[in-house]
Amino acid sequence: xxxxxxxxxxxxxxxxxxxxxxxxxxxxxxxxxxxxxxxxxxxxxxxxxxxxxxxxxxxxxxxxxxxxxxxxxxxxxxxxxxxxxxxxxxxxxxxxxxxxxxxxxxxxxxxxxxxxxxxxxxxxxxxxxxxxxxxxxxxxxxxxxxxxxxxxxxxxxxxxxxxxxxxxxxxxxxxxxxxxxxxxxxxxxxxxxxxxxxxxxxxxxxxxxxxxxxxxxxxxxxxxxxxxxxxxxxxxxxxxxxxxxxxxxxxxxxxxxxxxxxxxxxxxxxxxxxxxxxxxxxxxxxxxxxxxxxxxxxxxxxxxxxxxxxxxxxxxxxxxxxxxxxxxxxxxxxxxxxxxxxxxxxxxxxxxxxxxxxxxxxxxxxxxxxxxxxxxxxxxx
Amino acid sequence: xxxxxxxxxxxxxxxxxxxxxxxxxxxxxxxxxxxxxxxxxxxxxxxxxxxxxxxxxxxxxxxxxxxxxxxxxxxxxxxxxxxxxxxxxxxxxxxxxxxxxxxxxxxxxxxxxxxxxxxxxxxxxxxxxxxxxxxxxxxxxxxxxxxxxxxxxxxxxxxxxxxxxxxxxxxxxxxxxxxxxxxxxxxxxxxxxxxxxxxxxxxxxxxxxxxxxxxxxxxxxxxxxxxxxxxxxxxxxxxxxxxxxxxxxxxxxxxxxxxxxxxxxxxxxxxxxxxxxxxxxxxxxxxxxxxxxxxxxxxxxxxxxxxxxxxxxxxxxxxxxxxxxxxxxxxxxxxxxxxxxxxxxxxxxxxxxxxxxxxxxxxxxxxxxxxxxxxxxxxxx
Numbered sequence: 001x002x003x004x005x006x007x008x009x010x011x012x013x014x015x016x017x018x019x020x021x022x023x024x025x026x027x028x029x030x031x032x033x034x035x036x037x038x039x040x041x042x043x044x045x046x047x048x049x050x051x052x053x054x055x056x057x058x059x060x061x062x063x064x065x066x067x068x069x070x071x072x073x074x075x076x077x078x079x080x081x082x083x084x085x086x087x088x089x090x091x092x093x094x095x096x097x098x099x100x101x102x103x104x105x106x107x108x109x110x111x112x113x114x115x116x117x118x119x120x121x122x123x124x125x126x127x128x129x130x131x132x133x134x135x136x137x138x139x140x141x142x143x144x145x146x147x148x149x150x151x152x153x154x155x156x157x158x159x160x161x162x163x164x165x166x167x168x169x170x171x172x173x174x175x176x177x178x179x180x181x182x183x184x185x186x187x188x189x190x191x192x193x194x195x196x197x198x199x200x201x202x203x204x205x206x207x208x209x210x211x212x213x214x215x216x217x218x219x220x221x222x223x224x225x226x227x228x229x230x231x232x233x234x235x236x237x238x239x240x241x242x243x244x245x246x247x248x249x250x251x252x253x254x255x256x257x258x259x260x261x262x263x264x265x266x267x268x269x270x271x272x273x274x275x276x277x278x279x280x281x282x283x284x285x286x287x288x289x290x291x292x293x294x295x296x297x298x299x300x301x302x303x304x305x306x307x308x309x310x311x312x313x314x315x316x317x318x319x320x321x322x323x324x325x326x327x328x329x330x331x332x333x334x335x336x337x338x339x340x341x342x343x344x345x346x347x348x349x350x351x352x353x354x355x356x357x358x359x360x361x362x363x364x365x366x367x368x369x370x371x372x373x374x375x376x377x378x379x380x381x
Numbered sequence: 382x383x384x385x386x387x388x389x390x391x392x393x394x395x396x397x398x399x400x401x402x403x404x405x406x407x408x409x410x411x412x413x414x415x416x417x418x419x420x421x422x423x424x425x426x427x428x429x430x431x432x433x434x435x436x437x438x439x440x441x442x443x444x445x446x447x448x449x450x451x452x453x454x455x456x457x458x459x460x461x462x463x464x465x466x467x468x469x470x471x472x473x474x475x476x477x478x479x480x481x482x483x484x485x486x487x488x489x490x491x492x493x494x495x496x497x498x499x500x501x502x503x504x505x506x507x508x509x510x511x512x513x514x515x516x517x518x519x520x521x522x523x524x525x526x527x528x529x530x531x532x533x534x535x536x537x538x539x540x541x542x543x544x545x546x547x548x549x550x551x552x553x554x555x556x557x558x559x560x561x562x563x564x565x566x567x568x569x570x571x572x573x574x575x576x577x578x579x580x581x582x583x584x585x586x587x588x589x590x591x592x593x594x595x596x597x598x599x600x601x602x603x604x605x606x607x608x609x610x611x612x613x614x615x616x617x618x619x620x621x622x623x624x625x626x627x628x629x630x631x632x633x634x635x636x637x638x639x640x641x642x643x644x645x646x647x648x649x650x651x652x653x654x655x656x657x658x659x660x661x662x663x664x665x666x667x668x669x670x671x672x673x674x675x676x677x678x679x680x681x682x683x684x685x686x687x688x689x690x691x692x693x694x695x696x697x698x699x700x701x702x703x704x705x706x707x708x709x710x711x712x713x714x715x716x717x718x719x720x721x722x723x724x725x726x727x728x729x730x731x732x733x734x735x736x737x738x739x740x741x742x743x744x745x746x747x748x749x750x751x752x753x754x755x756x757x758x759x760x761x762x
Contacts, residue, residue, distance in 0.1 A: 022628035120628040180613035180637045181605060187638045188601045191645070194631055195594040197578055202631075213576040217598060220569040224562060229698075232561035238668065245666065247403035247501040249658035250575055250583075254665065256561045257568045264572070277630035284635065285626065287619065317610075317698075 004076045004083060007061035007069075009034050009099060012133055018094070021285075024119035028108050031133050032092040032099025033057045036075060037083035039139070045371055046087045046139045048130060048166075049075065050147035050154035053222070053279050054271065056098035059090035071148075073355055080363035085371060086143065091130050095121040095278040103274035104205060114274075116202020121278055123150070123286045127157045131165060144168035144370050148352035149319065150279070153286045156327070159303040160288055168370050169303075170363070172311040173352035175323035176296050176330070177287035182318065185225055186280040189218035193273050202274050211273045216264030218276055223263050228315035228348030232256065289330075296330035303331075308338040309366045311359065313351040339366060385457045385464060388442035388450075390415050390480060393514055399475070402666075405500035409489050412514050413473040413480025414438045417456060418464035420520070426752055427468045427520045429511060429547075430456065431528035431535035434603070434660050435652065437479035440471035452529075454736055461744035466752060467524065472514055474507040476659040484655035485586060495655075497583020502659055504531070504667045508538045512546060525549035525751050529733035530700065531660070534667045537708070540684040541669055549751045550684075551744070553692040554733035556704035557677050557711070558668035563699065566606055567661040570599035574654050583655050592654045597645030599657055604644050609696035609729030613637065670711075677711035684712075689719040690747045692740065694732040720747060 011030050018026040034057050039046060049059045049071065060075035060083070062068055075081045075088055092100040095118060103118035110117075134142060145158040145166050152174025159169045178186070193199060196214030200207050227235075236256040245253060252258045292298035308331055312324035321342045331338040341362040345351040351359070392411050399407040415438050420427060430440045430452065441456035441464070443449055456462045456469055473481040476499060484499035491498075515523060526539040526547050533555025540550045559567070574580060577595030581588050608616075617637040626634060633639045673679035689712055693705035702723045712719040722743045726732040732740070 022626075024628075116630075120630060177619060179610060180617040180619065180635075181608075181610045183619070183635050184601075184605045184613065184637050184641055187635075187641055188598060188605065190630065191601065191642070192573060192598050195597070216576070217569060217573045220565075220572065221602065224565045224569065227562075229560055229562045232565065236561040238558060238561065238564070238671075245403075247405075247666075249497075249501060249571065249655075249662045254561075254564050254568075256565050260565055260568055261572070274630075281630045285628075290619075 004061035029101035097272035192217035219267035385442035431532035478653035573598035600648035
């Protein structure tokens with residue numbers, strides 16, 4: 001049970017076109033968002049939470065179906081990101097399938113559903129869209145921007161794209177870019193979707209079908225990379241579903257197979273195939289060092305006034321601690337104020353979403369410094 | 382260029398049915414095999430080489446298309462497994478698609494192509510089939526049995542199934558069983574194949590199609606697990622195919638995508654989908670400790686007279702050194718004579734097939750002890 005209770009999603013419409021990195025433009029779009037807590041009179045206590053692949057603006061509290069937000073253990077009254085002190089914003093990114101303008105919506109230029117014609121969006125585009133929403137909420141400068149995994153990339157990009165509009169960056173289980181192996185996993189998932197005959201070149205909506213086979217395979221691959229090898233062995237090991245082996249190539253024999261198929265089936269019921277392509281591509285493209293000749297320290301030279309918290313997890317082989325350490329080095333090279341915690345957690349990449357007392361304590365302690373108690377009381381007077 | 386030169390594959394037919402672990406029976410089957418070198422008069426210099434997923438009886442030398450065998454750097458005159466001294470046998474396993482009886486052949490019981498009706502085969506079944514071939518060649522006891530990856534599992538199984546018929550076991554880059562993560566990757570690959578509409582429940586031959594989409598995805602997943610993260614970064618990194626980003630979710634942007642798609646395309650042209658299911662299942666099922674309550678040392682108690690060489694590679698995350706060390710421990714617990722080499726190689730699981738001087742030297746040195754020079758000269762007199 002969430003201590004925030006029911007929350008109501010909101011929508012904000014933007015008529016001003018959003019220029020995208022690709023050169024295309026997103027015209028006339030809507031962002032879905034939620035807020036938790038109260039904005040101080042000086043508007044200095046706002047924290048933006050950015051979401052990863054399979055998540056949305058519903059960060060905390062209970063939605064209309066009674067489902068807790070994806071970071072409900074992190075955000076709420078008395079929680080590490082304490083909504084009794086902070087005004088927290090969750091926003092769904094354009095291209096997603098959870099409320100903001102995305103591929104299943106109508107393209108105003110053609111009157112047809114976007115489908116595969118939805119423009120390619122990047123982490124930087126998302127951050128620009130988020131910045132407009134934050135501005136409309138009347139917030140000149142965020143106390144912090146925060147995210148895990150792909151959300152962490154957005155938090156990093158905020159300090160580079162809008163350095164004067166945020167003070168603290170909290171990036172968890174993330175990386176300065178994807179490795180070849182990361183891209184490889186994304187590409188296999190995309191090929192599974194795109195080669196599903198029900199994909200119809202991305203215009204499956206018109207055919208009344210969904211490329212579920214591809215989505216299932218994509219999600220199964222994803223799940224393997226979210227968990228550590230050890231966590232999988234502890235949770236499933238070589239447990240059989242039945243008492244005896246059935247000797248079948250197609251039936252389920254091992255519990256891990258049952259788990260993966262279940263995850264794939266669930267996902268294929270609600271996730272949009274074009275969104276999957278768009279979001280994995282945004283991951284592939286993120287690479288702030290690229291326009292600085294590969295020099296990550298140069299990329300972060302603009303972020304000298306910020307304070308950073310980076311967190312990684314020892315068993316995360318998707319975005320390993322080594323990748324976070326690359327970021328720490330680039331920040332330290334700029335004499336930027338950075339705290340770094342490497343949490344000894346068994347759960348792999350998924351750890352950033354899970355209960356881990358040491359992890360949550362690191363986050364709690366950091367947020368206590370983002371807005372020292374005295375500051376806020378003064379502002380409220 | 383192979384120093385063995387052209388080799389001719391042979392076939393051996395078996396009328397005696399092969400009882401399988403599943404309870405089914407393989408009737409009236411043929412094994413494709415090759416041999417290299419000369420069998421000594423006392424038939425004491427025979428080495429059996431077992432193949433892994435995507436390989437065959439064509440271990441060394443040049444086939445009719447001029448293609449070198451898959452372990453040609455290991456097997457040949459003057460090579461670590463020296464065909465001037467040893468008589469080497471490569472045999473294709475039943476269920477494969479490279480010459481031995483498999484799913485694309487006619488089921489004598491029905492007169493129809495086996496397809497999905499080909500019985501599920503296990504590592505133990507393969508070893509039993511190999512043992513019959515070895516017997517027919519007049520070899521009472523193999524000097525050694527040798528394999529990498531799934532081939533290593535067969536080498537291990539020989540010492541358990543036919544302990545009196547082999548002296549040395551050389552198992553490279555292998556494991557005592559698959560981890561949950563290993564099974565998970567196999568399962569995703571199988572789902573990609575089975576859910577391809579062209580699979581037709583495994584009877585696609587009758588429809589004149591091949592589930593190429595599924596095979597491509599399966600092979601792409603496989604390739605990710607064969608290479609180390611670092612090796613992929615060194616070989617491909619984030620290299621773009623074109624000079625600039627194209628901003629596309631479906632076109633190739635990164636070289637790693639191009640490589641994987643190419644590997645998938647090639648594989649789907651020649652590999653049989655039912656064979657892929659059968660071989661990955663054989664991997665899943667292998668677990669010699671299972672019938673000993675999970676006690677691997679108990680499983681190997683029968684192998685007390687053997688000598689073992691185990692080799693692993695530091696960057697192999699598919700069958701990591703830790704898995705080989707489990708085997709070493711089980712052998713040592715039985716006071717079995719075991720040599721173990723952990724090779725510091727960058728290439729991941731693929732390393733067992735590659736040129737690595739330290740690795741090849743370990744193999745060469747071990748084979749010098751399998752058949753000490755004096756022994757053989759005496760036998761030849």
